[in-house]
Amino acid sequence: MERGHIVLEQTSVVEEEGLWIDDDANHDGWFCVRTDPFPCPAAGCTFVAEFMTAAHLILVWQTSDDPNLLKHAARARDVGRNPRVTGYRSEYGLSASYYAWIAAGRPVHGVKQQ
Numbered sequence: 573m574e575r576g577h578i579v580l581e582q583t584s585v586v587e588e589e590g591l592w593i594d595d596d597a598n599h600d601g602w603f604c605v606r607t608d609p610f611p612c613p614a615a616g617c618t619f620v621a622e623f624m625t626a627a628h629l630i631l632v633w634q635t636s637d638d639p640n641l642l643k644h645a646a647r648a649r650d651v652g653r654n655p656r657v658t659g660y661r662s663e664y665g666l667s668a669s670y671y672a673w674i675a676a677g678r679p680v681h682g683v684k685q686q
Contacts, residue, residue: 602632602660602667605645607653614681622664624648624655627679629668632660640670 605624612619612628623630624644633641636657648655660667673679 600660600662602634602669603636603638603641603657604630604632604660604664604667605641605648606656606658607648610653612681617681626668626673627681629666629673630660630664631670631673632667633670638670644670 606622607624609620609622611617612621619628621628625631631644635641636659641657645655645657668676
């Protein structure tokens with residue numbers, strides 16, 4: 573048995589495409605779902621969210637077309653929260669990756685205030 577190798581019958585040079593950069597991007601590289609303000613459903617909690625949240629943290633995704641981001645935006649639409657996919661910016665508040673939240677067991681209520 574011998575090591576295989578590739579034989580090319582013809583070669584061509586393809587011009588390397590430039591890296592696509594969104595010049596208008598003003599976000600931290602993550603995406604979130606902004607909504608009309610809605611109160612935390614926990615009894616006695618005064619937290620009001622303007623984004624899809626979990627444990628009072630803004631849920632973020634690495635791509636704006638992530639299927640789970642779109643699924644959560646659709647749920648927000650179905651309950652009348654007027655969802656908009658937007659680039660996440662740190663000044664919006666603390667965030668957590670959607671997939672890290674799933675891995676943490678999907679905690680649902682607030683983080684301790686410092």
